Amino acid sequence: MILPVILSGGSGTRLWPLSRKNRPKQFLALVGEQTLFQRTVDRTRKLGQAGAPIVVCSEEHRFTVAEQLQELGVTDASILLEPAARNTAPAIALAAMQALKADPDAVLLVLPADHLIGEEGGFIEAVEHAQPLAVEGWLVTFGIRPEAPETGFGYIKRAEAVGEFGFKVAQFVEKPNAELAAKYVASGDFDWNSGMFLFKAARFLDELKAHSPAIYQAIGEVFATAKPDLDFVRFDQETMRNVPEDSIDYAVMEKTSRAAVVPVACRWSDIGSWSALWEASEKDDDGNATQGDVFTFDTRNTLVRSHDRHMVATVGLDDIVIVSTPDATLVAARDKVQHVKQVVDTLNRTGRTEHLSHRQVHRPWGSYDSIDMGDRFQVKRIVVKPNSVLSLQMHHHRAEHWIVVSGTAEVTCGDKVFLLTENQSTYIPLGVTHRLRNVGKVPLELIEVQSGSYLGEDDIVRFDDVYGRA
Numbered sequence: 001m002i003l004p005v006i007l008s009g010g011s012g013t014r015l016w017p018l019s020r021k022n023r024p025k026q027f028l029a030l031v032g033e034q035t036l037f038q039r040t041v042d043r044t045r046k047l048g049q050a051g052a053p054i055v056v057c058s059e060e061h062r063f064t065v066a067e068q069l070q071e072l073g074v075t076d077a078s079i080l081l082e083p084a085a086r087n088t089a090p091a092i093a094l095a096a097m098q099a100l101k102a103d104p105d106a107v108l109l110v111l112p113a114d115h116l117i118g119e120e121g122g123f124i125e126a127v128e129h130a131q132p133l134a135v136e137g138w139l140v141t142f143g144i145r146p147e148a149p150e151t152g153f154g155y156i157k158r159a160e161a162v163g164e165f166g167f168k169v170a171q172f173v174e175k176p177n178a179e180l181a182a183k184y185v186a187s188g189d190f191d192w193n194s195g196m197f198l199f200k201a202a203r204f205l206d207e208l209k210a211h212s213p214a215i216y217q218a219i220g221e222v223f224a225t226a227k228p229d230l231d232f233v234r235f236d237q238e239t240m241r242n243v244p245e246d247s248i249d250y251a252v253m254e255k256t257s258r259a260a261v262v263p264v265a266c267r268w269s270d271i272g273s274w275s276a277l278w279e280a281s282e283k284d285d286d287g288n289a290t291q292g293d294v295f296t297f298d299t300r301n302t303l304v305r306s307h308d309r310h311m312v313a314t315v316g317l318d319d320i321v322i323v324s325t326p327d328a329t330l331v332a333a334r335d336k337v338q339h340v341k342q343v344v345d346t347l348n349r350t351g352r353t354e355h356l357s358h359r360q361v362h363r364p365w366g367s368y369d370s371i372d373m374g375d376r377f378q379v380k381r382i383v384v385k386p387n388s389v390l391s392l393q394m395h396h397h398r399a400e401h402w403i404v405v406s407g408t409a410e411v412t413c414g415d416k417v418f419l420l421t422e423n424q425s426t427y428i429p430l431g432v433t434h435r436l437r438n439v440g441k442v443p444l445e446l447i448e449v450q451s452g453s454y455l456g457e458d459d460i461v462r463f464d465d466v467y468g469r470a
Helices: 036-044 059-072 088-102 120-135 178-187 201-211 213-223 237-241 248-253 274-280 334-349
Strands: 002-007 054-058 078-082 107-112 139-144 155-162 166-173 190-200 227-229 232-234 259-264 289-291 294-297 303-305 312-315 320-325 328-333 360-363 366-373 377-384 392-394 398-406 409-413 416-420 425-428 434-438 444-452 461-464
Touching: 002 036, 002 088, 036 059, 036 107, 036 120, 054 059, 054 088, 059 078, 059 232, 059 360, 078 088, 088 107, 088 201, 088 213, 088 248, 107 120, 107 201, 120 139, 120 166, 120 190, 120 259, 139 155, 139 201, 139 248, 155 178, 155 259, 166 190, 166 248, 178 190, 190 201, 190 259, 201 213, 201 248, 213 237, 274 303, 274 320, 274 334, 289 294, 294 303, 312 320, 320 334, 328 334, 377 434, 398 409, 409 425, 416 425
Parallel strands: 002 054, 002 107, 054 078, 078 232, 139 259, 289 303, 294 312, 303 320
Antiparallel strands: 107 190, 139 190, 155 166, 155 190, 166 259, 227 232, 320 328, 360 366, 366 377, 377 444, 392 434, 392 461, 398 425, 398 444, 409 416, 409 434
């Protein structure tokens, strides 16, 4: 049986302003209705024999992962929380150790959460072709047959055949310039390095121990600190910070003599930029890829995305990217979108917050949208999912007014508990313990007006919380 390992720790800065630190690209529905993370998990369920997935993610994304798995009906996943990002080799090692607890012969299918695969049948077939090699002790990577010279991907050079469908890896090549990329594609001996792998968990750990013993030793110490917390597995942060940071390619694959590659013929993209998303998207007769309330006139080969209740109109544009969100808009030449990362770096360096979170912030109980703000007030639109409850909490610096727009709210305010329905409101004084619960079967929507000397999200003292945040 194959155990899928979903690596979900990427930041996706090149897809700003849609992708942000608190909700990076893997958790966004960039193509179709499912998020990239959900598409990856769903892809593994099409394998003939696949066990419960192991997801490796950051602590701040834990509830997003759990919610998106729940939407797929996946209730048996193991969610490992990385207390500090140390690249792919340590993350995969944690997953391998977790897998070995259940099965000493576990075979891991390691997949980044943010890749887009077109013909999934070809990928599933390649996994089936690679499985015998993995069982024999090969560390198999999947090479995407190149459609054209591409300077944004690494390459894998094939050597002699192993088994019926695989080849030994002759060389891993870093991202080449255009001239080299053209030579690689023309030779027929090179594939794109997809970053997807299939191998036995025990074999990978043996190779990690042999070629990167410092990582192996340190990650073993981290795994020894594992503690279950609700549906998650936590590890000690300080111990994790002592783990050397390295990718699986550098730590193992480029050093082992047991690396094999199985070629895959399918449409594939790591959605590493807005231009890559344009290429992967459906387009109109003028080559435009649009989403949301968009009107184009005399516009060609352009990507335009708008958010709800906001129209974007374009006139006389060619090869442009326009992405509009409630608090930030990107306009860029399509051949310059690789520089979006520099915008994010500047936002971070200057102390701005638009790279961290959207105006709408998701929580395990629902979401809130900061729709207006001033020096001493803030207005939020809050949506609470049915049968969900916020923490029992208080604030030192602000009072709150709640106005129910739809649904039924159970309100705890001090020693009082009462119900509010549509068009009813209540006042939560500064310093008073309070709680909000949706006791209905439909989403609860309310408007919250905060007033006070400080309105930051860190002015929350939690006394009780069903999500373990108290």
